[in-house]
Amino acid sequence: MEDQQSLWFFMAQQSGKLGEQTIAHIGLTFISLLLAVLIGMPLGILISRKRNFSGAVLGLAGILQTIPSIALLGFMIPLLGIGALPAITALFLYSLLPIIRNTFTGINGVDAAVVDAAKGMGMNSSQILLKVQLPLAMPVILAGIRTATVINVGVATLAAYIAAGGLGEFIFGGIALNNTNMILAGAIPAALLAILFDFLLSILQKQQVRKQHLAVWALLAGMLLFSSFYLIPASTKKILAGFTPEFMGREDGYLGLKSKYGLDIRNVVISDAVMYKAVYEKELDVISGYSTDGRLKAFDLVTLEDDKGIFPPYYAAPVVRNEVLLKYPELEVVLGVLSGQINDSIMTALNYRVDYLKELPEKVALDFLIEKGLYKKPQNGNKGTIRLGSKIFAEQYILINMYSMLIKGYTNLNTETKTGLGGTKICFEALLNNQIDLYPEYTGTGLLVLLHPTKQKLKELNGNRDSVYQYVQKQFLKEYNLKWLQPVGFNNAYALMMRRQQADELNIKLISDLKRYVAQE
Numbered sequence: 001m002e003d004q005q006s007l008w009f010f011m012a013q014q015s016g017k018l019g020e021q022t023i024a025h026i027g028l029t030f031i032s033l034l035l036a037v038l039i040g041m042p043l044g045i046l047i048s049r050k051r052n053f054s055g056a057v058l059g060l061a062g063i064l065q066t067i068p069s070i071a072l073l074g075f076m077i078p079l080l081g082i083g084a085l086p087a088i089t090a091l092f093l094y095s096l097l098p099i100i101r102n103t104f105t106g107i108n109g110v111d112a113a114v115v116d117a118a119k120g121m122g123m124n125s126s127q128i129l130l131k132v133q134l135p136l137a138m139p140v141i142l143a144g145i146r147t148a149t150v151i152n153v154g155v156a157t158l159a160a161y162i163a164a165g166g167l168g169e170f171i172f173g174g175i176a177l178n179n180t181n182m183i184l185a186g187a188i189p190a191a192l193l194a195i196l197f198d199f200l201l202s203i204l205q206k207q208q209v210r211k212q213h214l215a216v217w218a219l220l221a222g223m224l225l226f227s228s229f230y231l232i233p234a235s236t237k238k239i240l241a242g243f244t245p246e247f248m249g250r251e252d253g254y255l256g257l258k259s260k261y262g263l264d265i266r267n268v269v270i271s272d273a274v275m276y277k278a279v280y281e282k283e284l285d286v287i288s289g290y291s292t293d294g295r296l297k298a299f300d301l302v303t304l305e306d307d308k309g310i311f312p313p314y315y316a317a318p319v320v321r322n323e324v325l326l327k328y329p330e331l332e333v334v335l336g337v338l339s340g341q342i343n344d345s346i347m348t349a350l351n352y353r354v355d356y357l358k359e360l361p362e363k364v365a366l367d368f369l370i371e372k373g374l375y376k377k378p379q380n381g382n383k384g385t386i387r388l389g390s391k392i393f394a395e396q397y398i399l400i401n402m403y404s405m406l407i408k409g410y411t412n413l414n415t416e417t418k419t420g421l422g423g424t425k426i427c428f429e430a431l432l433n434n435q436i437d438l439y440p441e442y443t444g445t446g447l448l449v450l451l452h453p454t455k456q457k458l459k460e461l462n463g464n465r466d467s468v469y470q471y472v473q474k475q476f477l478k479e480y481n482l483k484w485l486q487p488v489g490f491n492n493a494y495a496l497m498m499r500r501q502q503a504d505e506l507n508i509k510l511i512s513d514l515k516r517y518v519a520q521e
Helices: 002-013 015-049 051-066 069-080 084-108 112-120 125-161 168-177 180-205 209-231 254-261 272-280 322-327 330-338 344-355 361-371 394-410 424-432 443-451 455-461 465-480 500-506 511-520
Strands: 241-243 267-269 286-290 301-303 316-321 385-389 414-418 438-442 482-484 494-499
Touching (some): 002 180, 015 084, 069 084, 069 125, 112 125, 125 168, 125 267, 180 209, 241 272, 272 286, 272 301, 272 494, 316 322, 316 394, 322 330, 344 394, 361 394, 385 394, 394 414, 394 438, 424 438, 455 465, 494 500
Parallel strands (some): 241 267, 385 414, 385 438
Antiparallel strands (some): 286 494
């Protein structure tokens, strides 16, 4: 009961945002569904007349259905950018198969004797289609539309990763922060929407044949109405920020911006994989970037000065299960080889090669180790296997490839890499639950996201990076039996970023400057 109460309290507290997301979710679902009906039904009718084309059309629609939804969205980004257009296009493509197939099946399922009788009455082909076949096939066609609707409601949650809004914002934020209430705040309304729309369409599907034309007009009117939901403006403010799901729920993220700066900026949730390109292409104005990200240079972005100090120092260091170090003591020595070898500018340059030049992380890691004289050919690797994990961004991929090469070259251990585990909480839980043995982490993240120190303790640490490192190292060993090894050498902190030209035009250099500008809008 306590968890339920906290869930309802959270949903009530976030009711404004939840309402906006629900409206956007409905709009995304029905804009794409309306397009699919307007194109899918004529295609279904066409292939019922020209059956030679049915295999190709249904086969192509089937192939589109088998493409993983996140991959389909990824394919859309280079063509259509981010936001509503690629999301609607992907949802439209997912809706086609059930609508085309059920239209084709429904028309072909009409009794041939009924069609012959219509011909005997002197009806032409168009009259037979409109007055006989479509009315009799409508229950089957509506079943296809019901299926497409439920699919769209579910897949539309992924639209949040490309800044298209919807209930996925809460879901992905909750996953990143391991916040069950946040996940359920997005998942429950999405599930209820699917049930509601399926129920409403089932009522239309059950109408008698003589009332089918009313059902069709009701369906079209409803889709037009719900499609318009996405056009409802959420704000008249011009500045738009794009923040990652994890950043949205962190004290050293958007929560800190609101509490310490009073910054209440219009924002959308977006994946860090596409947010840099989005701000560069002027689809966003502000993003939550990383201070060593190579795309900062590639897209000519400027970092706003954190004049109130909400972003703590973020030493990067490997975090390892202590029992693994006890079993393989040589591991700590080997991982320490990288300590002090990479400063901020070097890491930024390495990230640039992966993020912008599209070089493989393995190649970038290998080139660096060779350049520094640290690379050795792999040994037999028959003593044991070390499982390496990482979050989803280039820097982590580069680091675990370096760790893997060093372990294989300097010890008789083998490695297994598990990349792209998601946000901080997922990597940390994988480490705690013996799914991985180590992953690169940042001391500021360990402090604020995982340890949750008191305000008094934060005041004592006073943002000193060495004090933060020592405290985090001590507490992790005490509370989790995890050991922080020596820092790699660079400091990767959160940062607010803007296009350099826009920041200069608006005279925004500090986060406080941004706050003042937003307040004046």
